[in-house]
Amino acid sequence: MSIATTLLGLLETGPQHGYSLKKSYDTYFGQDRVLDYGQVYSTLSRMLRAGLVEESGVEPGGGPSRKRYAITEAGVTDLESWLGNAERPEPYLQNTLYAKVVLALLSGRSAHDVLDTQRAAHLQAMRELTKRKRDGDLVDALICDHALFHLEADLRWLELTADRLAPLADRLTGEQK
């Protein structure tokens, strides 16, 4: 997730100080990790230089926390582009897991065990997300749903790979000869 674009989205609701911007970010997106103050101000400086935000007033007392920032037209264009375009689908663990399965088969270890161990870890993560979703509000539910669907996709890959271990082993054995 792009922190800069997320901050732009928060600024679109109205000008904010760096401090209140950090608080807004943490409220909506800081479930796993809150934002550092330093990161907020360095991101704002970058966006200021790029013309995506502008200063919209300074309160007496000085210091960066007294400056208010507003989104510019260029910032809105950037934000709209980000919101309107799909994210590139990323491969997750498959490469690592594929390597483990292949190495297990090549070394005569149980590839089923590799897959079962990963399955248990995935299901544990899904249990924790399900609990967090049940105990939380709608925002938690939406965030957890996304993670749950991705983990589920990984699990389906694990299942299918488990069903394909025998032909995969045959192929690897053939390639070794």
Place this chain on the structure above:
Amino acid sequence: MTAAPLLVARDLHKSFGTTPALSGASAAVRAGEVLAIMGPSGSGKSTLLHCLAGILVPDQGTVTYQGQVLSDLPDRPRSALRRSAFGFVFQFGQLVPELSCLANVALPLRLGGIPRRAAERTAADWLERLEVTDVAAKRPGETSGGQGQRVAIARALVGKPSVIFADEPTGALDSLNGERVMHMLVDAAKDSGAAVVLVTHEARVAAYADREIVVRDGIARNLEPAL
């Protein structure tokens, strides 16, 4: 979890004709826990559930409920035990189509000898608990899939069973209704102290369980070593 298991299956074998369904499946269910039985289609997970519930008798191996070997019981007491100690939720509610939802939920109590009025009062409480009071007078065919499953959960829990067996309970529902049904099933079972044995091939459904076992080619691989 250190409590002694309520229900234990050891080394179950079961074939249908010449087709083996279980080839050494073991599982243990503790009081009040939610256990997911997972595995691909045709792996034997539903057969394992049916053996655990005493619906099927295994060819080899034993199923023990509170120290009593189920397969040692003649049909009638085994059926009586199923009625009093177990509740069932299937993929399609399997409610009696000619009866109202209220009468469906009251049915296990009526079969247990409780008078109609008292049975229906308890049934109405359960329909309220599952937020389906509005379908009490309707027949199952007049309800949505999600409502039907919530009525089925009410019927499964009305007799205060020790174990609920749920076979793909969300299999016919969309994601949102499936989620609601799972919330209600798990919450209602936990509140009443019932264990849930949940057969599913969906990881998101299994994630409601406290733990899972995996059946592959009729073999449940991971019975806890202490049992």
